[in-house]
Amino acid sequence: MPMQRRQVLAGIGGLTTMSVAGCLGGSDDQGTTLWHDFTDAEQSDLEDHVAAFNEDRDEELNVEQVPEIVDQLDTAIPSGEGPETFGWAHDWVGTYYDRDFIYDASDDLSIDLEGTFTEAAVQAAQWEGGVYGIPYASEAVTLMYNEDMVDEPPETLDEMVEIMDEYHDPEEGMYGLSCPPADPYFISTFAQAFGGRFFDSETEDTHIDEDDFVEGVELLQNEIWPYVPADPAYEAQIPVFADGNAPFAINGPWEVDGFRDSDIDVTVTSMPDIEGGDPTPYTGIQLWYFTSNLEDAPEEEVETAVEWAEWHATSEDAIVSNAQNHGSIPVHQEYADDDDLGDDVAAFAETVSMGIQMPAHERMDQVWNPVEDALEQVFNDQESAEDAMDAAAEEIRSRWD
Template sequence: MSMERRAVLKKLGVAGTLGTLAGCVGVQEQSTDTQANDGGGGNDNDGGGDSDSEETTTSSGPAGTAKVWYSLPDTEIPARKEAIENFNGNSKHTIKGADIADLAKKTTSAIPAGQGPKLFEWAHDWVGDYSQRGFLAGQGDELSVSLDQFTDAAAQAVQFDGKTVGLPHSAETVALVYNKDVVDSPPETVADMRSVMEDFHDPSNGKYGIGYPFDPYFASAWLQGFGGYYFDPQKDPMLGLEQSSTVKGLKFALDNFKPYMPKDPGYEAQAAVFAEGNAAFAINGPWYLSTLNEKGVNFGVTKLPKPEGGEPNPYTGITMWYFSKAMAEGGASASAARSFAEWHVTNEDRALQAAKDQGAIPVLDSLAGSDELPPRVRGFSEAVAQGYPMPTHPKMNKVWGPVGDALTKAFNGDADPESALAQAAKKIRSNWE
């Protein structure tokens, strides 16, 4: 399984989908450990967490070594290594980074055993579940960074039960990506978009109207576009899959996009056709831009087009550094981890470079919506404004898998939208019990 495929499935919080994949792929760990100035480093398979025994004392106080975990596409790993090297070269502390193939599995086994990292990076939707399971530590009283520096959505995403359990560094959602060699101007409505897809679509010659991975995160814009929803703890019922408005959204997505997509709804097949220049449109996230840049695609990004009678309402995520429960022990290694996280999330130069190179959407108030951002990133920023933050409630983790199964069945014609979503709702309620 490619790094990009892995990152998309995981980083977007599709925890249930990951569970279904566990039997299909082996647990793999790609080490990208980085130590001070040398770009090399140890292996994170040391079986232990950070240790204050590794610390040295300098004139300005103790210097700590902290381990941090993340899960990134191959195209983003060099930038992360460079960031860690930059920090290490200008700090008394040392950060050791490692890319983890199955971050969900690794964190849930290592953290309780006291063998996990001080920090790990993921979308915000684990906040509620991991907080309730005792995997995280509130660090609000220890931070020198104010949450007022970030957008409201980002500041809210890293808090749970009054505790600050991490720091945010970027936003994510899906937007419309268009091939400038095919599309004269980005469509404002789905109807306009469909007319372009109709003209370009020619699967017998390898041409498609759109490349669009069809899973719960990517399809959320439409299932939630007519008043529907997957799960909302503030609503009654909390589970909204059987609402007529949610069913309407799924039907809309199938009617308007499926006819112009490759037959395989999976990420790799859908992402490939646009990246190879063989689709007029793609619906994808900012992580996709590094691939398109690498492929030399002439593309633009804009917010999702409006469906007749509705408004696109995609799930949005805040990528954050989580403070693992090991941070509660304090000491110089915890100081090292906090220092790195604070620098990483507030350094404007780093955030701007990530926006330019990777399409990362800054959540610093000073940069959000700024004219300094590349036009493509501003397109994603507009899409974030259309969206709805993924719920952090622990019950949400049981929603992703059954909804994913329902969407696949509906896409493949194995069940109609209404019965597919009803089956998913039944499965979710059983999982909750």
């Protein structure tokens, strides 16, 4: 699931997918290389930031946009190819540590993590006493609305349902909501609203088969899923809102520019209150990971990768432009509570404050796909919420054995 979630987060556009990771640049042939799968708008700013970083440097950082980056990393890193650093949410730290994919840069840092970044961001970058990346932003999906269809944001889920119901008319190509309905990351706000959790790092167990989680899935079944297109794929959901055929979308900062480029007036707002529960979205911390290619790399490559991550995460120009242009929520202490970074950042930050951080535990990697499959079964009326979650929990635990 993490690979699909993050491919979704990065958007749909980009370069044609490479079928062989070795075709892409790596430590053997291009010096220090950064991989990403940002949207086109994010990529443009990233390239500007890299150009500023590279100015007057002997060892330059090379940048490559890599669609389906998960598959590429899985192939490249074990063979000693691929990047020295890449951008991704923090939830891979545990599983990548377990697979020896990442490099502990504790002895190479020149900045004080605890004195520079928020507590959550510092925790996200660390694992088993090591530092495996530098945090530069936090994220969550939240509610967005089309100003031509909605006068003001709904304060409660009941108000949101009323508006969705007003517009929902599939025979005319109109829907109440654009949202990947079976993607655990996107629907975590509702699935975890009554205290249920996909995974608990302390117990090292999933709790999707417990009553409070099943109640959250039933909330989705009754209040959210009736208003989304029948095709659960991300690619099918996005155009509905972008084309002005739905009043609401649930999505992240990576998609805001694309929606606005579609000439709709988009306002980003926080998640609505839920009667009897609390909206509890999953949140993520974006890291510049350090890969195991740095273990035996020349000193100048280690320096370039680390200095880039530190520079980008502390540069005022990078922090402010990412916030103002893409709704990226700063995790640098000096900017984390800045009220002047725009309404988008404020709205995303409010939703982040409601949420819980995605577990980075290696066991979480085995949770995403079974949960998504179970949610699709409930979404398609093939199984009850209780039966689907029971079966998914059994499958997850069998994978851990």
